[in-house]
Structures are given as structure tokens and as C-alpha cells.
Amino acid sequence: MSFRKIFTPHLGDPNCHTLEFYEKTGGYEGARKALRDWEPDALIDEVKASSLRGRGGAGFPTGVKWGFVPKQTDKLKYLAVNADESEPGTFKDRVLMERMPHQLIEGIIISCWAVGIHSAYIYIRGEYVHAYQRLVAACAEAYDKGILGSKVLGHDFHLDITVHRGAGAYICGEETGMLTSLEGERGQPKLKPPFPAIEGLFGCPTVVNNVETISNLPYIMEIGAEGYKKIGPESSPGPKLYCVSGHVEKPGTYELPMGVNLLELINDHCGGVWKGRKLKAVIPGGSSAHVLSADECDVAMDIESLAAAGSMLGSAGVIVMDDQTCMVNALLNVMKFYHHESCGQCTPCREGTGWLEKIVHRIAYGHGKLEDLDRIDTVCDRMVGKTICVLADAAAFPAWSFTQKFRDEFIHCIEHGGSPEVKRRHPDRIGGGLHV
Amino acid sequence: MSDLKFSEKGMKKYEWLLTRYPDKQAVLLPALRIAEAEFGELGIPEMKYVADLMGISPARVYGVVTFYTHFRRAGTGTFHIQVCSTLSCALRGSQELADHIAKRLGIEMGETTEDGMFSVSKVECLGSCDTAPMFQLNDNYHENLTLDDVDRIIEDCKKESARGGAR
Structure with missing residues (x-):
């Protein structure tokens, strides 16, 4: 199967962030399908079967995480979308929020339907003012057209999304730190257990998923778990956004199948090490990942392969350093x-x-x-x-x-x-x- | 007594926010953003106003505001330049950029010009690593910067200020 880009094919269009454009290119079909054809429990199983794993850094299987949320509970349940994106070298979620906000909203509808959630918060880092404005505008469009609100896409399902700005703290990218911050406190993490799925936001069961993770869901609805699993390695499949920065000719966000070779990413997609210099080292997954020396860089960029190489995929923030770097x-x-x-x-x-x-x-x-x-x-x-x-x-x-x-x-x-x-x-x- | 008060529009937004969260305390960060926008900065009187409005202790509000780096604190210049200095930007010249800005404004990092027009500080990763070096000027990102760009942007700020604009 040839690789089809799902996050970036329309970025060349200046209007790709609008509802009109998104619907014209098939937008919200995945959410319609989910609400129309899928029972919530079956949908959780489908996402489990797709082997979608979290794109925020930890790589936890998304469907499994959803499955931890208690089915029978008197408490409200929440979705908290982690849009704090603060790991140095990472800037993919910003692209998604600024350019494809409706894809995120569609993904939120799908996950909330699956888990039985009626209130979602998008916690976005305070510095991302433009992305915040885009999300707020996209939510307003969605409410206006009945995509959000009391009858989501005409179905008997209500869902509210609130966009919540952080205020500058790396630690709020950590899930419990983020939830504490959302509650209006200093963003200090809490001991786990209890995990957020049991006791999270406002003491209630809470799903915490990254922006890119959620933005995968419409595509899974479209091609099904079986199709999705065929993209990249079986254990961590799917399309992936790689953020490449530092000493390359063309830094940027690259959408490729999970498991692309790191040297191929640097040399074929990013134009190689800048100024004709040689490669010295690469941090493959945000600054908290173990650094790879140049001779360790012939490695597949997926969760297992990088773990085997003694580092991690993390947030896929690839920081390249040339031979003159101290x-x-x-x-x-x-x-x-x-x-x-x-x-x-x-x-x-x-x-x-x-x-x-x-x-x-x-x-x-x-x-x-x-x-x-x-x-x-x-x-x-x-x-x-x-x-x-x-x-x-x-x-x-x-x-x-x-x-x-x-x-x-x-x-x-x-x-x-x-x-x-x-x-x-x-x-x-x-x-x-x-x-x- | 301070005569600080949200405008009608600000108050409406605050009241709408109260309907979006099951717990009032959760409105603190958004309420501080309204205060920031309406009062221009968050000093002690502004924090006190928000505390009184929400019925929480001023110490708690102060603790929250000072935990984060991105609130516009009292004494910040009209134009706040926040230079990203984390690794990806550092690899592509953020130090030279910061040195140039400091020299050009005649202040050190973390300081404000005497006329109160500019503040400049080094900040941690702004999530714009592919467009390094870069800085945030008030709400806006300025990316792929050269030293000439910096000179032009600083001049533009001065012109904007002369026209009576601020943010």
C-alpha cells in the first residue's frame, strides 16, 4: 500500500484551517461514521486493534488507555487534549492546530463518543497565541454548524470543547501537571496511581491524549484498524510527524510512515547536514532522549527500534548537530x-x-x-x-x-x-x- | 482602594468561563488572561482584583502567577522580546541574536529600557525550532531571523509606539 499523508497534504492551501475547506476534503466523515455505525465499546476495540500509540512521548496504546476509564461511574468523564508541546525540538502539534484544527476537533468527537465523554478541554501552551486563536475560531465554526454542542452532527450526543491556555511551564506537558494546571493551580505533577483514567481532572476519570494522537482518529475511521496497522511497523504503526531542527539544510515538519530511517530523514528529506558539513550527533526524540552519535544513526524512527538503539522516539523532535558542535x-x-x-x-x-x-x-x-x-x-x-x-x-x-x-x-x-x-x-x- | 475593574466585555467573558468548568478555581488562568489583556500587566493590584473577584486568597493567585513564565508581569516594557535560547535555536545562532538585541537596546537580558519601551529576555523552547533563530514579540512569533531583521523589527516597534500603538 502506498503511503498517504493525512496531516500535511493540504498545508499548501491558505484556507486549510477553515471548516469549508475541511468539509470539502472529506472532513467530519470519520466522526459521522463513528456516531452512525459504531457502538462505543466496539470503537474502543477498533482503536485497540489499530495499535495506535500515543504521539506525545510515552507511546502508550491509545485504545488501551481509553479502556481503563470505568464504564459504570456516577462521575463525569473528561478528555484533556495535551497541546502543551514543550519538549525542546518539538513543533508538530503547533502545525496541526494552526493549519488543521478541524481534524483535531473531529478526532475529539470520535474519542469522546467512544469513551462516553461530554466535556473536552484542549490545554494549549500559552506561547501559541496564533494556534489558540485558530482553535477558538474552529470551535466557534463547529458550534455554529451543529458539529459541537447539544446534538453533535445531528446525533443524540452532546459535546463541549473548551480551549484552555497554559502560561509557560514545561512541566505542564506532563499529564498530571497539565491537569493540575487546568484546575487553576501551579502545574505540579501528582503521584500515580491514581492514574488520570481513574481519578484525573476535577477528581473524575479523564483521558489524556496528545494532539497528533487524536488527529489520527478520523483516518482510522476511514481505513479501519486493519488498514492502519499496515502502515509502518506492526507494533507502532501509522503516519507520523517528524520535527527536524538544528543543523540541517531544510528544517521542518515531515510526514512519513512510522519507522522511516533516520539517515534517510536527514539526508533525503531535510537536504542533509547544512553547509556541507558532517554529522556528529542526533537527539531523536526531544531533548530528554539519549543522544545518538553519528555511527548510531542508521536506525528506524519508531518506538521499538529507537528503544533497541538505547534512545527513544519520544515526541519525534529530531535535533541534528554537525561536526563543529561543541x-x-x-x-x-x-x-x-x-x-x-x-x-x-x-x-x-x-x-x-x-x-x-x-x-x-x-x-x-x-x-x-x-x-x-x-x-x-x-x-x-x-x-x-x-x-x-x-x-x-x-x-x-x-x-x-x-x-x-x-x-x-x-x-x-x-x-x-x-x-x-x-x-x-x-x-x-x-x-x-x-x-x- | 484600587479602582481596577473588568470592562463589561471582560466581565461577560469571565462569566461565560464560569459556565465552562465545574470548579470555579479552574477559571483562574483564563481570568488572569482577561486581567492581562484589560489592565496591560499583572502586578499586585491586578492579582488582588482577580483574587477578590474569584473569592480566593491573593497569596494563592500570586503563587500561581509566579509559577508560570508567560504572564505579563508588572514593569514589562511595551514591547517584550522573548528570545528562544534552547538547543535548536542555540545551534542556529540564538546567542548572537540575543547579544545583538541587547547591544542594540543598550540593556542586558532580563532588563527593560529606561523609557519603558522594550524588555528583552531569554526564554526556553517556544516550539518553533524549525524556524530558528526566533523570538516572540508580545503575542507574535518572528522566525528565521537575521540581525538585519532584528534592526528592522525594533525600528517598526519604535514607529508603532510613536503612532501611539502598543500591543
């Missing part, structure tokens, strides 16, 4: 990010991310010691698996993999008075303390 400086940038974004409630994370930044900083700024490399390992050991959410792990993975795979560069910085890039840019700061 890996010490690159890691310092990543450590600064996690330190800044730690919500502060768990000591191993709050302190650990700070220590990691300080240690990498002093290596970059010319007063690192060889023992610092062991110290990084020790700090990471004390962070991973010891906190409420995985932000600590997300900081430790790059710290480990950068210092292991590019150890020579770290040792060179320690023995030669700091990072060449820092020496060039801040000769006055070499040997100084922490500048943040």
Missing part, C-alpha cells in the same frame, strides 16, 4: 533548560538539575575536574526513578549519554581550560563562576 556547550544548554523547568517539589529533581547545570557549566567554563564526570553519574543515579514525575529522568538521560558518548570532548575541555566555543564568545568569563 557537545559540552550543547549539554550545558539542555541542563540549563531542565534546571529552569523543574517544578521544585521533589528534592532529587530540584537539586539534581541544579547540580548538573553547575557541573557542566564549570567544565565548559574551564574549571572542571576529571572527577566531575563521575560526579555527573552519581547525581544522575540519585535522580532517575526517585521523583513524582519523569522530569528528573529527562534531565539525567542526556547528561549520561552526552558524557558517555562524547567523553573525549568533556575530558578535552577539562584539560584545556574549557569549551572552545565559550573561550571564543566569553574570554572574560573563563575560569569564573556560574553565570545564569
Whole structure:
């Protein structure tokens, strides 16, 4: 079967975000079909059978997640669409929300019908003002045409969608952090269990799905689970959006079958490493994924293959680094990010991310010691698996993999008075303390 | 006593929001966005107004506002330039961009010009990595920036300000 793009084929049209355009290209047929032909339980089974897995980072099977929501409950049930997209290197959901908002709304209708939900929230990061406006306008169009509201597409099913803006916090991409933020609190994660499917938003059973995950549903309705499963690897099939940034000729969002080869993605689709330079390293799945050295990049971009390669598909945020990149400086940038974004409630994370930044900083700024490399390992050991959410792990993975795979560069910085890039840019700061 | 008050339109929006959530507290973030839009910034009096309006403690509102980075806090310049400085942007020159802006405005990152016109800060990933380097200027993204673009945008802001525009 030849690969058909489902997210990006119409992006060339300036009106692709409108309801008129979306309906002209077959939009809302999947939702009509779901409401007309599918019993909710059978629909959950169909999504399970499709093997659709979450596109936000964890890759959890979507239908299985839906199945965890109690069937018999006195409580209301909610859908919270995770549109916080904050993993560095990730920008695919922004494209979907700005350009294809109705595909998301259609997916929301399908998932809410399956799980018996009448109220959905889209939690969108505060910085995405344009995408927020597009979503609000698309919802207004949908209400106006009876696609949302008291009788969804003319059926005896009511559904409300509320678009909710975040306000700038990486941690709100973590599902329990997002729900806490939606409830009007500081976005601090909560211990699981209870999982959101049992006790989530406002203490009620809640499905949390990523924008891209939900946007797959109309297509599954169209071609069926069997057809969907044939796209890419059987265990994690489907069309996939890859976000490629950093040192390539043509950065951007690329829609390809799950499991595309990473080198093919970089060389054939993105025009190769920029300026004719050579590849040094790639972070394949957002900055919390283990970095791959150039010789590890002949790998399929799917959940299993990247796990086998010792990294992860994560959010499919592919950050490419050329042979002139200073890996010490690159890691310092990543450590600064996690330190800044730690919500502060768990000591191993709050302190650990700070220590990691300080240690990498002093290596970059010319007063690192060889023992610092062991110290990084020790700090990471004390962070991973010891906190409420995985932000600590997300900081430790790059710290480990950068210092292991590019150890020579770290040792060179320690023995030669700091990072060449820092020496060039801040000769006055070499040997100084922490500048943040 | 402060005479801050939502406009009729703002109040209508607030009341509509109350119908969208089963719990009043959940309206806090959206209510703060209304306050931000109507009052221009969130300082102590603005936070106090929202707290009183919602019947929650001002300390709680302050705790929420300061947890997040994207609210427009008191003292921010008319034009707030937020330079994305996370890895993908850093690999494509965000540091040079930030240095240029700071030099051009005569301030350091995190500062505001004396006339209150510009604030500039480095922020973490804005989800626009394929168009690096970039910054957010108030609500808008400016992408694939060169240093010449920066000069032009800063001049445009000054012109807009001279015409009496703000956001």
C-alpha cells in the first residue's frame, strides 16, 4: 500500500484551517461514521486493534488507555487534549492546530463518543497565541454548524470543547501537571496511581491524549484498524510527524510512515547536514532522549527500534548537530533548560538539575575536574526513578549519554581550560563562576 | 482602594468561563488572561482584583502567577522580546541574536529600557525550532531571523509606539 499523508497534504492551501475547506476534503466523515455505525465499546476495540500509540512521548496504546476509564461511574468523564508541546525540538502539534484544527476537533468527537465523554478541554501552551486563536475560531465554526454542542452532527450526543491556555511551564506537558494546571493551580505533577483514567481532572476519570494522537482518529475511521496497522511497523504503526531542527539544510515538519530511517530523514528529506558539513550527533526524540552519535544513526524512527538503539522516539523532535558542535556547550544548554523547568517539589529533581547545570557549566567554563564526570553519574543515579514525575529522568538521560558518548570532548575541555566555543564568545568569563 | 475593574466585555467573558468548568478555581488562568489583556500587566493590584473577584486568597493567585513564565508581569516594557535560547535555536545562532538585541537596546537580558519601551529576555523552547533563530514579540512569533531583521523589527516597534500603538 502506498503511503498517504493525512496531516500535511493540504498545508499548501491558505484556507486549510477553515471548516469549508475541511468539509470539502472529506472532513467530519470519520466522526459521522463513528456516531452512525459504531457502538462505543466496539470503537474502543477498533482503536485497540489499530495499535495506535500515543504521539506525545510515552507511546502508550491509545485504545488501551481509553479502556481503563470505568464504564459504570456516577462521575463525569473528561478528555484533556495535551497541546502543551514543550519538549525542546518539538513543533508538530503547533502545525496541526494552526493549519488543521478541524481534524483535531473531529478526532475529539470520535474519542469522546467512544469513551462516553461530554466535556473536552484542549490545554494549549500559552506561547501559541496564533494556534489558540485558530482553535477558538474552529470551535466557534463547529458550534455554529451543529458539529459541537447539544446534538453533535445531528446525533443524540452532546459535546463541549473548551480551549484552555497554559502560561509557560514545561512541566505542564506532563499529564498530571497539565491537569493540575487546568484546575487553576501551579502545574505540579501528582503521584500515580491514581492514574488520570481513574481519578484525573476535577477528581473524575479523564483521558489524556496528545494532539497528533487524536488527529489520527478520523483516518482510522476511514481505513479501519486493519488498514492502519499496515502502515509502518506492526507494533507502532501509522503516519507520523517528524520535527527536524538544528543543523540541517531544510528544517521542518515531515510526514512519513512510522519507522522511516533516520539517515534517510536527514539526508533525503531535510537536504542533509547544512553547509556541507558532517554529522556528529542526533537527539531523536526531544531533548530528554539519549543522544545518538553519528555511527548510531542508521536506525528506524519508531518506538521499538529507537528503544533497541538505547534512545527513544519520544515526541519525534529530531535535533541534528554537525561536526563543529561543541557537545559540552550543547549539554550545558539542555541542563540549563531542565534546571529552569523543574517544578521544585521533589528534592532529587530540584537539586539534581541544579547540580548538573553547575557541573557542566564549570567544565565548559574551564574549571572542571576529571572527577566531575563521575560526579555527573552519581547525581544522575540519585535522580532517575526517585521523583513524582519523569522530569528528573529527562534531565539525567542526556547528561549520561552526552558524557558517555562524547567523553573525549568533556575530558578535552577539562584539560584545556574549557569549551572552545565559550573561550571564543566569553574570554572574560573563563575560569569564573556560574553565570545564569 | 484600587479602582481596577473588568470592562463589561471582560466581565461577560469571565462569566461565560464560569459556565465552562465545574470548579470555579479552574477559571483562574483564563481570568488572569482577561486581567492581562484589560489592565496591560499583572502586578499586585491586578492579582488582588482577580483574587477578590474569584473569592480566593491573593497569596494563592500570586503563587500561581509566579509559577508560570508567560504572564505579563508588572514593569514589562511595551514591547517584550522573548528570545528562544534552547538547543535548536542555540545551534542556529540564538546567542548572537540575543547579544545583538541587547547591544542594540543598550540593556542586558532580563532588563527593560529606561523609557519603558522594550524588555528583552531569554526564554526556553517556544516550539518553533524549525524556524530558528526566533523570538516572540508580545503575542507574535518572528522566525528565521537575521540581525538585519532584528534592526528592522525594533525600528517598526519604535514607529508603532510613536503612532501611539502598543500591543
